Amino acid sequence: MLNIDKFDAEPLNTNPYEYVVINDFLKSDALSSAQADYPEVPGPGSHPSSVLSIHGNFAKLVAELQGPAFQEAIEKKFDIDLTDCPTMYTVRGFCRSRDGKIHTDSKTKIITVLLYMNEDDWPSDGGKLRVLNNGTDLEDYVAEIEPKGGTLLVFKRADNSWHGHHSFEGKRRAIQLNWVTEASVVKREQSRHGFSSKIKKLFGK
DSSP states (O other): OOOOHHHHSSSOOOSOOEEEESSBBOOOHHHHHHTTTTOOOSSSOEEEESOOOOOOHHHHHHHHSSSSHHHHHHHHHTTTTTTTTTTEEEEEEEEEOOOOOOBBOOEEEEEEEEEOOOSSHHHHHHHHTEESSSSSSSTHHHHHHOOOTTTTTEEETTTOEEOOOOOOOOOEEEEEEEEEHHHHHHHHHHHHHHHHHHHHHHHHH
16 A cells, blocks of 8 residues: 555655655555545544554555555665664544644654545645744744645654644544654553543543
């Protein structure tokens, strides 16, 4: 389902930090088939697989994202060894108006992968992720990524890996996959997101 050859051919951006953006990262028909099996999420925020119904072509897509071919491609692109680094992933379905604040990701994350699963045409100027030069100004950016379906962003976490987006409220689907420093990070983060998901199920979106 993944267009690894296209990922391999894309140059690595190094300003202001290391990242790659790929449009149409999913092969023909892979996007629509995974969208059809996209899990129902109980509200905004990130949701772990343990509280969702992961099945069909969506499950196949996630398996490929966590598979050896994609890991090898990332290791080569970012000149990094991820052999002993566990992975974790979460699923997003909705965005709140307060989401998108500028941040760098936690130091426990090594590589962040964002694969957008929305429709082809993004309906708003808000919600477009920006690769930023600093941690204070959303207008000081070097790249803006429209979260249309099949668009991939991968970056190496750093102290200056600032990113964020202007306010958007509504449906905004994305898979976030991370290689992290140790297994305890996976357990802690999955537990935290799982508790949040259960609360949202109880009280509604």
